[in-house]
Amino acid sequence: MSSSPLPPPLQQQRHPGYEEERLRRVAEQLPCREVQAGMLLSLMGEPQQYSLPCIFIYGHRASGKSYVVNVLLKELELPHATISCAECITAALLFEQVLLALFGGDAAATLPRYPSLSDFVRIYRHHRSRAPAEQTRYIVLEKAELLRDMDANLLSVLVRLQELVEDNLTVLLLSELVWDTFRPNTGCLEPLPLHFPDYTKAELHQILSRDRHPSYSADLYASYIHILLGIFYAVCRDLRELRHLAALNFTKFCEPVTEGKAKESDTHKLWRNIEPHLKKAMQTVYLREVSSLEWEKMQQVETETGPLRGLSAHTHVELPFYSKFLLIAAYLASYNPARTDKRFFVKHHGKIKKTKFLKKNEKTSNHLLGPKPFPLDRLLAIFYSVVDSRVAPTASIFSQISSLVTLQLLTQVSHVDQLDAPKYKCAVSMDFICAVSRTVNFDIIKYLYDFL
Amino acid sequence: MGCFVFKPNTKKKKTSSLNDHFTHGCKGAETSDIRFRLFHDLWNKTKTDIEILQDELNKKVLDSLLDFTRKCSITRQHSNWASQMRASEIPTAALMLGVNVPDHDMTFQSLSELLQQSVTPHVVSVQAKECAGKLIHNMEKRVLERLMDTLVAAADDEEEEEIEAAALQQSDTPVHRSVHCSLSVLCEWYNTQTKVGPKSSTPGKKRSSPSKDQYPPVVIIFKDLEAFNQKVLQDFILICSRYVERLPLMFIFGIATSPSTIQHMLPHSVSSLLCIELFQSLSCTHHLATVIDKLILTPKFPFKLSGKVMQVLISLFLYHDFSVRNFIKGVQLALLEHFHSQPLSVLCCKKKEALRNLAQLSHGDLERIRQLPSFTRYTGHWSKFKILCGQKCLHALTSSLPRYPLGKQIRELHLICLEKNVWETEDYQSAMKLLKMLAKDELIALLQKCTEILQPIKSKMMKSAFVQLEDMLNKFKQLDGEMGEASSLTSPLKNFQKKTDLFQLQKALLEMNESRRSKKQSPYENLRSDVLEFIDNLVKSHLPPPESQTLNEVCYYSSSSSVRRHLNATPRTSIQAALSSPYYYLPNESLQTDDGSVSNAAPDICIVHKLHLECGRLINLYDWMQAYSTVVSAAEGNDPDSDNFGKFSSARFIRAVSELEFLGFIKSTKQKTDHVARLTWGGC
């Protein structure tokens, strides 16, 4: 595809059948995507002409796939149905949405409750014959990768839907993945792939500079974007995210100007003002450690109250006494080999040969391998030996175990329906369990095989 | 316990039947009616008190949550440049509630009521178990159903609205009839809703929702975030984020563990769609402390728990569940049991009523009073007012001392006082010693607190104590005028605050004593020892443990074992008890044995269980069955060798064995095919 010479910019291309005025508006809205838009337009051909049955558009997040397609279809007023596969999780929903958008509610209502593919095709043809297409109809499927999880044949049918319904219809599949990951093993018609490459730094700059603040000059905003990209481009190329960050920090950037401390042309001064601020943003808002609302509030208050405590800084969990010990027991059961239990928890375990006990490669690797599943019996056995006092095996001990599972501190590995000998894994980190053990004066390190 | 919630129309009938239930098997049946009424009134009062208290406790966090929702909905409607450029995130409140999940229900209940009253009529809450399954269907369905139903239900009040609602339903038939629900349906519904909204709120007409907001937010509450399926939650948020522009959505996450769970559950691509603000609710220990303080340690509440019962309830809380709701349930149980099993509880009420009830006591009741252990050690009049405010004073004095000799929380002191004579404990002594080292301003502050506690109490003795204390306080203040030098004395205690080493503290105390003896006492020091002596006397006269007081049985409930049995069930022990002594559960004379052995007329499973106790780790099934038939045939007078009986008994045997297997006593083993393995230790 890329072997064909690049088409000239949109305005200079001739796309017969569409109004000049509309094309101009499209071109206006799609900076840096002239090539792809032009390509699409040529593929679509004149409105009343048949087009390809299926076009597969792919590219990374926020590379403008949905945006370009939408602008084209809306501005040129072409009949279309735009559907997100994340929302239409079953084929039935998908059919309904397609019929609803293309033929109205009546058509959608005639679908049976659990429509098959042929029901859909039948109803589509029925309505198509009553309202023949004057222009190509488009079905846009976003997040098309999710189609793979649906009905096995759905994808191969959609790819040649044009042929099946005998209509002037084109399916546009939008995805972040390449077509190779889609191809069903039964084989199917290959759609035409169209790649949307990532925006370069310059392109990002050009696009972002367009949404300038109405009360400041375009130049100021452009230089702001330049600084922003200088800091964030290395970690983030997502247009949406960059735009969000730009909006959040612009007031801070303008502060010296509004306060009269600097002129708009003092780029260096402005840079010095904003740079540390943006660096901080990179560690907080960008990671959503701090929400944008709090970030804005913080800028207004302007107090240096030390580093903001992000979400991940709050890890402390207050637990009932026995729950703490249950969790500790679960941790030990997950990270110690079962055969070492005797050594740790039986008071008079007799002589266990050290060389036999310590197997070389087993040691220190347990924490690298992650938690291992253990049965309920073992958990309780360890629990009763680590907890000091005598604890009756009451119902509330057992219910605490299931509470720990719902709190996601333990995970149940066996199936939920398996009542007999359930198995669990401990899902907390070393730091967490050490903090918990400290509150009950239990030296957990002494009981861990890896640290012997 | 839930059976106390009546429907209004059937109230009469139900109450009486409940009453019958109460009377049944109740000691001292003559007064049972009065006692039932007393119980009922007392419990209802307690319940409303608790509700009011809890509303107050939650007020702060709920108010800030309401503010948050209001603010979000306002900023959404007044857009400026920045809000246009910003990614449209879904405002999300992360509400930290602590691990005591059963308590959360109430918080969410009042939260959604408050939201509905003052912010938006569109509030739904979903729970993880309602949205079970790997697909998002269930969750969407719940949300849609509840949102749209609330509206239809609310529209019932007014005819006009009903018509509107009907019209509404007609107008969007094509969408409504859609077999599948999706958020687009909700969007459409919301649009019609907001279009209808301003029209019907014409002046002079009261709307059920007083929100002036034309576009009230749609609030979705996830009650237990941790329990949700991660994939479903992520999908739901992704879908919702497609609609934020058209639908003012807002989330509230109920989080039991810590905020970092959000990041564990949601990847960056999803959490970047949310704008999360944290809200911290009251910690459960604080909550419990307030409940105990306001409910149990108050003279308004005539019923009291003995030290042991209190201990059981508190340890259930601290060791097992952190649940205030369960604690209150425990108090309720104790209350019920008390009125049910203690005939004298008829006097456990206000003084006036008690006197009236006293007049109605029969001869038998009076006899019973005479037999009470406490009556035989008659000492004199007492009042629980004294005890409680005595405790409060002592707590006020000691709760800020280093190392908290008498506990940091008043409930600890309360427990000590319930169990023994406080003044004989070592902790009390050391507390007194520490008090003796206080500097003047510190002591005055503490004494002032005490007078504040004593002031509102009307009892004669307390009045006089109050007057005396005031007197002493005045003297202290006069001292101030006489010699300003005294106030410059800094408290030696201040230096101890940091020292946590017990040894150090004791050493210092000793030194202090020495130095005191050697030095002549200043007037301040004289006065200080006077005050402390006075307090010491107060404590001795007012804080004896209740057991030593006359008629404590009237108000104190002391059966801790019954409370423990009811609240902290031990299924294993119950099963074991049922198997080894079936008479306990099946009151059939033939099952009764004196030596603790199992009668051979017992149910098959008991016999089989008994026999298996005699075996080692592996049990030979055939031997076991032989033993079983011998026992059973002896009981029924059959010949064990007769063919018919043999078949019959082996069928019964097999059934009993599989029941044992089901209960987890044995399991089949691969080591030997005709053997089973025992899963319990010990024998008979």
Ligand SMILES: Nc1ncnc2c1ncn2[C@@H]1O[C@H](COP(=O)(O)OP(=O)(O)OP(=O)(O)O)[C@@H](O)[C@H]1O
């Ligand atoms: N060339 C462009 N000019 C102006 N804005 C653009 C351009 N490309 C993308 N955008 C903006 O970036 C945002 C993200 O683009 P879009 O939704 O098309 O990404 P996408 O490729 O569909 O991503 P995803 O794979 O996540 O769906 C859009 O809201 C759009 O406003």
Ligand SMILES: [Mg+2]
């Ligand atoms: Mg897209």
